[in-house]
Amino acid sequence: MASKDRIQRLKDETRANILDASLRIAVEEGWQSLSMRKIADAIEYTAPVIYEYFANKEAILLELTRRGYMILSKDIQTAKNQYQLPAKQLEAMWLAYWDFAFANQELYQLMFGVQINCCCGVVEDLPESKSPLNQFREVIISLINSADPAPDLICLKYYTFWSVVHGLISINILKRGYSPEMNNQVLKAAISDIINSIAKAT
Amino acid sequence: MASKDRIQRLKDETRANILDASLRIAVEEGWQSLSMRKIADAIEYTAPVIYEYFANKEAILLELTRRGYMILSKDIQTAKNQYQLPAKQLEAMWLAYWDFAFANQELYQLMFGVQINCCCGVVEDLPESKSPLNQFREVIISLINSADPAPDLICLKYYTFWSVVHGLISINILKRGYSPEMNNQVLKAAISDIINSIAKAT
DNA sequence: ACCATTTCGTAACGCTGTTAAACAATTTAA
DNA sequence: TTAAATTGTTTAACAGCGTTACGAAATGGT
Numbered sequence: 001m002a003s004k005d006r007i008q009r010l011k012d013e014t015r016a017n018i019l020d021a022s023l024r025i026a027v028e029e030g031w032q033s034l035s036m037r038k039i040a041d042a043i044e045y046t047a048p049v050i051y052e053y054f055a056n057k058e059a060i061l062l063e064l065t066r067r068g069y070m071i072l073s074k075d076i077q078t079a080k081n082q083y084q085l086p087a088k089q090l091e092a093m094w095l096a097y098w099d100f101a102f103a104n105q106e107l108y109q110l111m112f113g114v115q116i117n118c119c120c121g122v123v124e125d126l127p128e129s130k131s132p133l134n135q136f137r138e139v140i141i142s143l144i145n146s147a148d149p150a151p152d153l154i155c156l157k158y159y160t161f162w163s164v165v166h167g168l169i170s171i172n173i174l175k176r177g178y179s180p181e182m183n184n185q186v187l188k189a190a191i192s193d194i195i196n197s198i199a200k201a202t
Numbered sequence: 203m204a205s206k207d208r209i210q211r212l213k214d215e216t217r218a219n220i221l222d223a224s225l226r227i228a229v230e231e232g233w234q235s236l237s238m239r240k241i242a243d244a245i246e247y248t249a250p251v252i253y254e255y256f257a258n259k260e261a262i263l264l265e266l267t268r269r270g271y272m273i274l275s276k277d278i279q280t281a282k283n284q285y286q287l288p289a290k291q292l293e294a295m296w297l298a299y300w301d302f303a304f305a306n307q308e309l310y311q312l313m314f315g316v317q318i319n320c321c322c323g324v325v326e327d328l329p330e331s332k333s334p335l336n337q338f339r340e341v342i343i344s345l346i347n348s349a350d351p352a353p354d355l356i357c358l359k360y361y362t363f364w365s366v367v368h369g370l371i372s373i374n375i376l377k378r379g380y381s382p383e384m385n386n387q388v389l390k391a392a393i394s395d396i397i398n399s400i401a402k403a404t
Numbered sequence: 405a406c407c408a409t410t411t412c413g414t415a416a417c418g419c420t421g422t423t424a425a426a427c428a429a430t431t432t433a434a
Numbered sequence: 435t436t437a438a439a440t441t442g443t444t445t446a447a448c449a450g451c452g453t454t455a456c457g458a459a460a461t462g463g464t
Contacts, residue, residue: 076338143288160388
């Protein structure tokens, strides 16, 4: 009867091996080149065995996502526990989020999807249309209280804007049901906040 | 010799047909189910012909991205031209960006990649770890000057935070080279700005 | 009318995720 | 101990993907 336990332990082990191998492959070669046959190779089995541990490939990714959220959740909690003031807590929590993203880049990509083509730099090879960054550049410069601001600073300010707007758009595209007037309100408020912060700082 | 022109016109037409069909399929079935064979079906050809007009599938997507940027660029420019004050210009430009995203949802997804799994709502089925939203909820509530704030408002505030942080993380993951101290500075500034805006408003 | 070139479809390659069936090993029952 | 049943694992295959090689058919120029 104890052999049941041993077998269960072996099963758990290969299940963990599948997850570990998947993450390792993603770290080494990127998520897009992760295949069932590669995982099978890594755990020294053939592909069909994986389906005794996971329903399909997506289930593996979902389990890894779950792992990621567990780590992230713990990190955020310990950050929160170090302060009493809500404002301080909030800052610490987001800094923990920030640190998690860089300590677990592949997990973060899996959880939140970092794309290649957004905003700064990556769209230089679009000759016909000026890139949004270029269009925003001069306007942002004229808001900064400095004669010659660093290019990276402008890019970063632009990206701050873009992040907020893009985030609000995303939530609306994939989760309809927010009242449009409230969205407009929030959007305008966020924009004017950032404008103020640009004018204030530097 | 005029037949050369006619042929060229036909070629341009099928090239445009390929792009139109691709976008239409994406609108109807989503980008992930867009295949070369489906495009070929739509333009009433077989798959290999497409390769006489585009080097590969990615080239089609890139061309559509270019299209998207041209439209977006024009929209932003006309919004900008309606004002003189930089702050007003900036607001109008981002509102134009916003409108573009909803008027061309599929193009926007292609250009900036809207993921399925971020933040609010979509991660409910992760029982073991509290979702980040839940962890942030009470802290955000305690910052709002209201006894009983609307749940959607909290979610939206959370998403505003998340957008900024996620945006800054993205730019750092895929484009290294920004000085870490500046990033930290910008991150903390953005966070405290949002905190202030939360405390101020409502 | 003939040749050259372009246009297009068929078939195939190597890859993907996934499943069915067959074989081997192990555990259980008589 | 031997037979039966269950489990573990592999091989083979399917359907789909992006992409390419090749041959046939249609076209244009001389």
